[in-house]
Amino acid sequence: MPILRIRGLTHYFGGLRAVHDFHLDLEPGELVGIIGPNGAGKTTVFNLITGVYRPTEGEIFFNGHNLVGKRPDQIVSLGIARTFQTIRLFKELTVLDNVRIAHFARTRYGVMSAMFRLPQYVREEAEIRERALELLDLMGLLEQANWVASSLPYGLQRRLEIARALATEPRLLLLDEPAAGMNPGEIADLMELIQWIRRRFDLTILLIEHQMRVVMGICERIKVLDFGETIAEGTPAEIQSNPRVIEAYLGEEAIA
Template identity: 65%
Template sequence: MALLKTTKLTKVFGGLRAVSNVNLEIHPGELVGLIGPNGAGKTTVFNLLTGVYEPTEGEIEFDGKSVVGLRPFQITQRGIARTFQNIRLFADLTVLDNVKIAYHFHVRYGLVESILRLGRYWQEEAEIEAKALRFLEIFQLADKKDEIAKNLSYGEQRRLEIARALAAQPKLLLLDEPAAGMNPQETQQLMEMIRWIRRQFNLTILLIEHDMSLVMGVCERIYVLDYGSVIAHGTPQEIKTNPRVIEAYLGEEVH
C-alpha cells in the first residue's frame, strides 16, 4: 500500500490553477523527486500535503487515511515532517531548543503537569534533552548546542532544520530545495547525508530540488510538474531523455 497517495489534487487561487489534477503515489522506503521549472507548483504541492493549504479538489491519503482538512500540527503528528525552501528556524532560540521543540509533538505529560512541574514532566523533559543532544551529535552540531540559531552558518542552519524535522519522528520527510544556496561540495555532502538519513531512520523521502545533479544522484523515481500538472513520471534516466521535460525546462519544442 502507498504511504502517500494524492488523487486529482487541485488548488485554485482566484482564477489561477496552481496545481491541477496531480496524482502522486509514494511507497514506504522510497526516495522520490518532484521537479519542474520555477512556478510549476512544487511548493504548493508541499503546502497541500502539510495542511498549509486545503485542496480545492482532490484527495490526500497518508498511511491509508485522508489528511484533508487537518491542521499542520495534526499532520505532523500523523507522521509527515518538512523543511522549507527558505530556512525557518526559531532564530532567537538556541540550537538545542530548536530540536527539543520538535519532540513536544509526542509528550505524554498533560497541561497541569507542565504548569506545576510534576514528576513526569521532569522525567520526559530530561529524555527529550538527551534525544535532542543525540540528534545534534549526528548532525555535527553538538558543540553549537548553546548558540543562537540565527548565528549559525548557512550550511549549519540547513543541518539544524533537517535535524529538527527528523526529531518529529516522521514516516515521510519532505525536503523543499535543501541544496538552495549551497556550493558543489556542500551539495555533494548533502546528497550523502540524504542517503544516510533514509537508511538510518528507515524513512520515505519526497524531495523538491532544482539541482539536477542531486536529484539524479539520489532519487529512484521522479515526478515532473509544469504549470501545475504532472507532465512526466519515471526513473532518472527516463526523465533525463523525456522530450516534454526537456521542452518544459528549455522553453522550446524538442524534435
Template identity: 60%
Template sequence: MSILLEAKEVSKMFGGLKAVSNFDMTINKGELIGLIGPNGAGKTTAFNLFTGVYQPTTGVINFAGKSLKGMKPSQITQRGIARTFQNIRLFSELSVLDNVKIAYHTHLKYNLAEAVLRVGRYMKEEKRIEEAGRELLKIFKLEDKADEIAKNLPYGAQRRLEIARALATRPQLLLLDEPAAGMNPQETNELMDMIRWIRKEFALSILLIEHDMSLVMGICERIYVLEYGSIIAHGLPEEIKKNPEVIRAYLGGEA
C-alpha cells in the same frame, strides 16, 4: 511495497489562478522521490497541500491509508509528515537545541499541572528530550553548536538544523524543499550522503524538491516533473533525462 502517500487528481485554485491541477502522485514506504520543474510550476504548493498549509480545491490526499482532508498542519505532522522550507523557517532567536526540543512537542507526555508543579514525570520527560535532541544534533554535526542562537549559524548549518528539527517530529515521510539551495558542491555532496543515510537510519520515505540536477539524479529513485501545475512526466531518473517533454519544459521551445 505498500503505499504511504497517495494524491489523486488534486488541484488548488487561488482565485481564478490554477496553481496545481490534476496532480497525481504515489509515494511508497522507504522511497526517495524527486519533484522537479521550472520556477513557479507549483512544487512548493504541492508541499503545502501535503502538509495542510493549503487545502486542496478538489481531489484527495491519503496518507498511511487515511484522508488528510480538513486537517491542520499540526495534525498532519502528528500523523507523520514533516517538512523543511524553501526559505528557511527556523525559530531564529532560539538556541539550536531549543529548535529541536520544540519539534519533540507531540511526543512529550506530561500535562499542564505536572509542568507547573514540576513533578517527576515532567523532569523525566524534559531530560529525555534534552538527551534525544543532543543525540540528533550529533548526527547533523551540530552538537557543539547546541547552545548557539539559530540565526547565527552559517547557512549550510541552518539547512541541516531544519532537517534535524523535522526529524525530531519522528516522521514517516520527510518533505525537503530545496535542501541544497545555497550550498557549494562539497556541501551538496555531503548532503546527498546524509539524505541517503537518514532515509535508511530512520526508515523514512523522502520527497524532495531540488533544482540541483546532479543531486536529484544522483539519489532519487523516481522523479516527478511538474510544469504549470500539472505532472508532465514521471519515472526513473534515466527516463526523465531523455523525456522530450521534460527537455522542452526546461530548455523551452519545441522538442
C-alpha cells in the same frame, strides 16, 4: 501498499490554478523527486500535503489516514515532516531548543504538570533534553547545541532544519529545495546526508529540487511539473531523455 497516496489533487489561488490533477503513490522507503520550473506548483503540493492549504479538490491519504482538512500539527504527528525552500528556523532560539520544540506533539504532560514541576514533567523533560542532544550529536551539531540558530553557518542551518524535522520522528520526509544556495562541496555533503538519514531513520523521502545533480544523483523516480500539470514521470534516465521535459524545463536552465 503505498505510504502516501494522492489522487486528483487540484488547488486554486483565487482564479489561478496552481496545481491540477496531481497523482502520486509513494512506496515505503522510496526517494522520489519533484522538479519543474519556478511557479510550477511544487511547493504548493508540499503545502497541500502538510495542511498549510486546504486543497480545492482531491484526496491525500497517508498510512490510511485522510489528511484533507487536518491541521498541520496533526499531520506532522501522523508522521510527515518537512523543511522549507527558504530556511525557516526559529532564528533567535538555540539549536537545542529548535530541536526540542519538535517534540511538542509527543509530549504528554499537561500545563499544570509543567507549572508545578510534577514528576511527569521532570521525567519527560529529561528525556526530551537527552533525545534532542543525541539527535544533534548524530547530525554533527552537538557542539553548537547552545548556539543561537541564526549564528550557524548556512550549511549547518540547512542541516539543523533537517534535524528539527527528524525530531518529530517522521515516516515521510518532505525536503523543499534542500540544496538551494549551496556550493558544490556542500551539495555533495548534502547528498550523502540525505542518503544516510534515509537508511538511519528508515524514511520515505519526497524531494523538490532545482539542482539537477541532486535529483538525478539520488532520486529513484522523478515527477516533472509545469504550470501545475504533471508533464512527465519516470526514472532519472527516462526524464533526461523526455522531449517535453527538455522543452519545458531542461531547455531553459543549464544542467548543473
